[in-house]
Amino acid sequence: MAVLVTGGTGYIGSHTVVELLNNNYDVVIVDNYVNSKPEVLNRIFKITGKKPRFYEVDCTDYAKLKKVFQKEKITDIIHFAGLKSVAESVAKPQLYIDNNIGSSKVLLRLMDEFNVTNIVFSSSATVYGVPDHVPLKESDKIGGCTNPYGQTKLDIEYLLKDYAKEHKEANIAILRYFNPIGAHESGLIGEDPNGIPNNLMPYITQVAVGKRPHLNVYGDDYKTVDGTGVRDYIHVVDLAHGHLCALKKLEEKPGLVIYNLGTGKGTSVLELVHAFEKANNMKLPYVICPRRPGDVDENYAEVSKAYKEMGFKTKLNIEDACRDSWRWQSKNPNGYDK
Ligand code: NAD
Ligand code: UD1
Numbered sequence: 001m002a003v004l005v006t007g008g009t010g011y012i013g014s015h016t017v018v019e020l021l022n023n024n025y026d027v028v029i030v031d032n033y034v035n036s037k038p039e040v041l042n043r044i045f046k047i048t049g050k051k052p053r054f055y056e057v058d059c060t061d062y063a064k065l066k067k068v069f070q071k072e073k074i075t076d077i078i079h080f081a082g083l084k085s086v087a088e089s090v091a092k093p094q095l096y097i098d099n100n101i102g103s104s105k106v107l108l109r110l111m112d113e114f115n116v117t118n119i120v121f122s123s124s125a126t127v128y129g130v131p132d133h134v135p136l137k138e139s140d141k142i143g144g145c146t147n148p149y150g151q152t153k154l155d156i157e158y159l160l161k162d163y164a165k166e167h168k169e170a171n172i173a174i175l176r177y178f179n180p181i182g183a184h185e186s187g188l189i190g191e192d193p194n195g196i197p198n199n200l201m202p203y204i205t206q207v208a209v210g211k212r213p214h215l216n217v218y219g220d221d222y223k224t225v226d227g228t229g230v231r232d233y234i235h236v237v238d239l240a241h242g243h244l245c246a247l248k249k250l251e252e253k254p255g256l257v258i259y260n261l262g263t264g265k266g267t268s269v270l271e272l273v274h275a276f277e278k279a280n281n282m283k284l285p286y287v288i289c290p291r292r293p294g295d296v297d298e299n300y301a302e303v304s305k306a307y308k309e310m311g312f313k314t315k316l317n318i319e320d321a322c323r324d325s326w327r328w329q330s331k332n333p334n335g336y337d338k
Pocket of ligand 1: 006007008009010011012013030031032033034035036057058059060079080081082083084099103122123124125177178179180
């Protein structure tokens with residue numbers, strides 16, 4: 001009776017594993033460490049006092065993953081494993097297709113073979129493409145993805161929909177994450193990007209820790225409250241909790257369900273900068289730069305469906321996320337590399 005967590009040593013995966021262990025789930029992690037470190041497992045143990053079973057396996061490797069299914073009694077899957085860099089996906093689209101779509105196909109094949117009915121999938125707000133309105137509802141049109149990474153998420157959503165049509169017993173939760181930020185309050189786990197961060201919060205914390213001279217604010221002429229881009233930043237611990245809500249929802253045998261996971265509230269780049277300064281009592285140098293290609297003015301979620309149907313509601317706010325991101329970064333200036 002175990003939950004298989006693919007990509008369970010990654011940023012969102014590790015926080016979800018902590019929530020699962022703290023709620024007495026039996027957890028099996030599969031990860032190939034392409035974007036994470038073994039040290040994560042020690043940190044999970046420090047936080048929870050529990051050691052999930054771990055297999056270093058590439059999820060695109062059917063034969064190796066099958067051995068895990070043979071050994072473990074898997075009842076549910078949370079599928080985080082995937083590559084997520086927009087820039088890398090533009091340079092190497094085939095890698096993203098092979099890894100992200102390939103691993104999902106292998107998992108679905110094994111679900112079928114081993115009669116595993118329940119799966120939660122990490123999708124993204126990126127499937128909405130360039131939104132013509134906010135907040136975004138699950139029923140809004142999807143498609144028009146602006147990069148190969150986003151396209152893999154959309155394609156996997158369609159794979160899952162086709163699988164659900166053919167497998168009436170399957171229960172599938174597609175979770176569309178908005179912008180996860182923050183870290184576990186212990187400061188022991190958090191986001192550990194390779195190289196120069198693409199995303200806003202890890203860039204901010206690297207400026208704060210002195211690794212980068214200033215933040216580049218990409219554009220101040222958007223049609224927003226202060227001209228800078230607006231996003232829906234959700235604390236990663238709230239996001240992790242959303243996966244437990246989804247597992248519970250799947251116990252009701254709903255078939256395929258889709259939920260946005262966000263706060264429903266937009267925050268601009270400068271609002272986040274100022275919240276970070278206030279929460280951590282420091283000044284953050286920034287420079288206004290040209291817009292980043294592909295960015296949109298505003299993006300935030302309509303969150304009432306996740307609340308009504310699975311009782312999901314965020315508990316933490318932007319200040320909590322700023323404080324926790326900084327605690328993680330300041331305690332681990334080089335991430336998991338000591
Ligand atoms: P992450 O890179 O920290 O975690 C992904 C994990 O999957 C890593 O530990 C990596 O080593 C592992 N992995 C990748 N390919 C694998 C494979 N073939 N076999 C086994 N393990 C593999 O990323 P994250 O931020 O934790 O994101 C988790 C999931 O959520 C991803 O699917 C991502 O696309 C999705 N998502 C993330 C965000 C975000 O902003 N972080 C937003 C929307 C959706
Ligand atoms: C980006 C990706 C999206 C992906 C998501 C999570 C792009 C165009 N979009 O979303 O597909 O699902 O990350 O990985 O890459 N910003 C700055 N300075 C920075 C970094 C960001 O001003 O150094 C601004 C951006 O212009 C944006 C906001 O901060 O307005 C958030 O950016 P980011 O964290 O990269 O997230 P998204 O653009 O929403």
